[in-house]
Amino acid sequence: MSDDRPNNALRRLLERAQVDKHMLTRLDLFTEFRAAMERKDVNAQLDIARRLKLNASDILAEKQQAAAAIAAGLKDAMATSDPDERTTKLLKAYELAAKTRYWAYDALGDVEAGNAAATQEGDILKALDAIPPGRLSALATLLDNPDIGVRVETAANLKSAMPDRVIPILRKIREEEMGSSVGFAAMRALWPDTGSKLPDGKGSATKP
Helix, strand or coil, X not given: CCCCHHHHHHHXXXXXXXXXXXXXXXXHHHHHHHHHHHHCCHHHHHHHXXXXXXXXXXXXXXXXXXXXXXXXXXXXXXXXXXXXXXXXXXXXXXXXXXXXXXHHHHHHCCHHHHHHHHHHHHHHHHHHHCCCCCCHHHHHHHCCCCCHHHHHHHHHHCCCCCHHHHHHHHHHHHHHCCCCHHHHHHHHHHCCCCCCCCCCCCCCCCCC
């Protein structure tokens, strides 16, 4: 009989982290599949394989829905003539983009989906800046957002405009979230401030 202790430890680690429920289900299914193989239970293996396929479809559908919702939010905002209303709608789209970005990076481990959300986020920032006389400062309303991905992106994007307010936020995230994409984003935003250094000691960084 196999020793499941390493796998159980991994599950406990994932439960404490920001991991998507579908990824935890996937881990459990792989554990079941291994047990079915050891029992030589072909019917169970086939059933688990079917469930794994459905699990993958669920994850893909969630990613597609998130990307579509961000795109729809941006499109709706750009069709709005009133600058204040457009700003409000852009902020909602930005919040969703930042959430999706780090959900993909840290919860799903999907760099491609995270980078796609980052591109959408960049488009929203450009749209905000294009509203005379520039509305990037409106992001400040999101600095206390409960989602840490939204906070780190907002703080990073406002570092030049309001350093005294956002640098402490970035430092706190860097210290508490080291090892995650959110922590890396905070460290990258802080560089080259005193006490911040990229892992390779260079003045550049790539997305997680």
